Amino acid sequence: MGDRNTDAGRRCLVADRNDPTPCEGELMAVTVITGDGKEITGCVHHSARQLASLQGSRLHPMAALMPWVVDVYCRAAALTPFPWEVGL
Numbered sequence: 001m002g003d004r005n006t007d008a009g010r011r012c013l014v015a016d017r018n019d020p021t022p023c024e025g026e027l028m029a030v031t032v033i034t035g036d037g038k039e040i041t042g043c044v045h046h047s048a049r050q051l052a053s054l055q056g057s058r059l060h061p062m063a064a065l066m067p068w069v070v071d072v073y074c075r076a077a078a079l080t081p082f083p084w085e086v087g088l
Contacts, residue, residue, distance in 0.1 A: 052077075
């Protein structure tokens with residue numbers, strides 16, 4: 001797991017370049033699998049935002065072992081697709 005001091009100011013790989021919101025938690029908390037099969041690992045916050053936005057996306061099956069997987073799914077369910085485009 002990443003050291004919080006080292007991770008400060010960095011963004012996870014899942015964060016969309018147009019999404020201005022900061023990461024939450026570990027930068028490598030969960031892996032999102034896109035509709036075309038690409039795997040991207042990121043923080044809880046941005047993983048939920050991408051899960052809500054990318055058609056056919058899902059969490060990697062190993063995410064079920066992580067304690068924050070329910071948080072990711074709940075956040076994604078409450079979001080509109082591409083929330084950064086509407087100021088969320």
